[in-house]
Amino acid sequence: MLRLAPILASMLSVDLGAALRRARRSALFWxxxxxxxxxxxxxxxxxAGLALAAHYPPATAALMVCLSQVGLAALALLGLAISNAVERRRQRKNDSQRTLATTAMIAAALPMLQSRKGMAVAAVAGLAVLMALRRGGDEQE
Incomplete structure (x- = not known):
């Protein structure tokens, strides 16, 4: 197995270098x-301003183009606000379900905690749950 380590390392470095080159090239073209x-x-x-200026005074045409852009910006911000509200609502629902599951797990584990062996199993299970919740929170951010 140790003989394969240099070969695997060289293969990984080649693949990593190619991936970096592709990423740089893609970033440049994007x-x-x-x-x-x-x-x-x-x-x-x-x-659009020139087309409007043919029918309206130039200042009015420029103002119309400006106001249309402000309206589009407001719509984009409204979409962002709605998206954030939906995400917050989903997060609250997930948090409440997690709290309910934790409470149910603790209630189910109480009889098992009366023995030493049960305490050890509960400690390991609690550590596993804590690590899983931490990892799950990192993926969302």
């Missing part, structure tokens, strides 16, 4: 795509 999308968005706003 950044370029984002830049071009932003430029297209800016051009669309200018075009």
């Amino acid at each position: 950044a370029l795509a984002g830049l071009f999308a932003f430029a297209a968005y800016a051009a669309a706003l200018v075009a």
Whole structure:
């Protein structure tokens, strides 16, 4: 088994290097795509302003484009607020279920705790539950 360690290490380093190169390349292309999308968005706003300026005074056209962007920003923030509220509600529900399960487990374990062997099993089980809850909380953050 020790003879395989250098081979496995070299395979992991090659795979890790390739994965890092792919990640860097992907990040670069996503950044370029984002830049071009932003430029297209800016051009669309200018075009909308020019089109409106043909029918309204330029200041009014610019104000209309500005207000439409403020409205879209408000809708985006409203969506974020709704999403956060749903997530908080889901988290409260999960917390209450976890509390109920813990209470039921403690109530079921009380008769077993009357012996020394039961105390040892309860201590190990409690440690396992604590570690599982900690790990579960880290995954959500």
